Amino acid sequence: MKESPHTSHIVNAPIRTQAAMHRFVTLVVIVAVSLTALSSCVTEDTYDNTPSGNLEALWHTLDEHYCFFSYKEQESGLRWDSVHEAYRAKLSPSMTQVDLFEVCTEMIRELRDGHVNLTSSYNVGRYWDWYERYPANFSDSIQRNYLHTDYYITQGIKYRLLESGIGYVYCPSFDPAFGQGNLSSIFSHLAAAKGLILDVRNNEGGLLTSAQALAECFINDKTLGGYIAHKTGPGHDDISSPRAITLTPAEGVRWQRQVVVLTNRRCFSAANSLVMYLKGLPRVTIMGARTGGGCGMPFSSELPNGWLLRFSACPMYDRNMQLTESGIDPDIAVDMTSADMQRGKDTMIEAAIQLLLSQ
């Protein structure tokens, strides 16, 4: 066979021994295994899938990632270390998953935060007192008397021109992604209206980008919407300096007349952020009840047993650097009255119509 040019210069090399070969292979084995085994591994403290392990994982994840501890201490006297002790005492090795879920749910309710949830395959542990303990201030049956059946709808937003000449837009959720085309179509359709009612009652949030896109239809210049921060480490006060959220005027159709935003306690999360963006703008009036709050953008994590944990991770502040976690007060407080409801009238919509017609 022809000699390889690649190896021709070593043809006359000394005779190799099998011992040398074995030394080489041994060296490779030692290097490979040592580097693999001795490399300092990057790992995270893990907890066993036991009642104790899952409760510890829950407590520690919140302890290191939840963003409102200082605020909750001031607002409700929360002592997170005491919570740890109290709920650890409720554990027993023989408790069922259902019992454990109850204990864990009770523990997260101590935070009094609608964004803190624990999801198992059969239930969602939650704190919904932020709206369940307050008047509903909304009835979809009565709303039908205004929307009728021939309303327009795009991306879940229902809209029509009311008999009074006021435009009515009901935005039940920010889960859909709003495009400029969707929003421009709404305001073009209502261009003849004397004023606009933007109803976000019972809107429990969704995409912050959708709330921002809607808010940007009501401004003509770059406007400060609020501030956002994030955790920079596991300490309770490891929070970054807040950074401005700047609203940029929408490129499509922008609303130039008066607007009344209707709110109730069930306006939460991204809907709360929309109200935060719009409050104080010229031509905008917030009417109804205090919003539900929820100004911490939630992150997700999980427990060893697979339960999904959601918690507030990024605090948001209004233009005055105040947290809106507990909600935003309306400019004009209005509640639904029993008398109006019996007549099929929505007190808030009626009050908004009166206000817009009088301006």
Place this chain on the structure above:
Amino acid sequence: MSENLLLSYLPPMKQIVIMLLLISLSATPSSAKSYGDMPLPIRRETMSVKDSTSTTKAKCCPETDEETIATKRHTRLRTHSTMIGLGSNNQLDTYLSPLEYTGWEVRLLQENRRPTRLLSGRVEVQHLIQANYSYTHSLTRDTKYHSGLLEWQAAWHYRWQVLPWLRLLAGPQLGLHAGFVYSTRNGNNPAQARLSGDLNASGMAIANLRLWGHPVEARYQGDLLLAGLMFAPQYGQSYYEIFSLDQPHHNVCFVWPGAAVTYSQLLTLDIPLGTAALRIGYQGVIRQYRANHIKMHDWQHLLLLGYVKRFELVKFFKE
């Protein structure tokens, strides 16, 4: 500690590595004659060069000098190999979950090696392009990760012929990596981007052996990250804040072995098969980062299968 006890202590993939290496213990180094037998087939491609510059160069290199001829010929040898890998992945990314995820990974590798004229032709350049996809899950299988990574690495290895049958190579390696990890269950932290560039120390040992009477080439390569830059969000920073609000905050982090060791190793065995060579091997990647209080690791162990083509460009210089 007995060998069996040692093996039972190590993770399964490490056992496979050791077993592969134990098999190679039965190999013997190729004799002088066997080197002449061409351990791996080389395809020769001829090319005529007629310009005057080449003619001058040819004259400057007296062909009576055997060593110069050997070096000159050696600098024309190129190796192209394509491999597919299948194995396991153990992932941790505390931005997404504090739990480790395990599952499978599939990987494509394209490796090109060619000599250069640097340092009297003793420097080889290696290009390695890799693409991988992983599907991993938590212990309870409630959540899954889909992840992918595209990597390009270029290394410049200086070559020492320490023994007639053994070459050692070492040199710097540059790497660029871009990918993602997507969690099927998370809300506002559903994914993590992987972007990094690094400088590595790369070493290689290539041995021409005879395994059960057949000429084979065994190669071990190790790459250790020395320094690099990587993208990482802050501990609790959302991608909405980084990209939608355009507010980065120390998202480019310096990485080095003092923070976390990142090491990859490649063990291959090339067995001549027709005009090419069959390549079997093992790849282990320990990729780890600590950045902005976020911990990440990818521990990958893959068995490789591929083919190798070697060819030589032969130039004829016109006198």
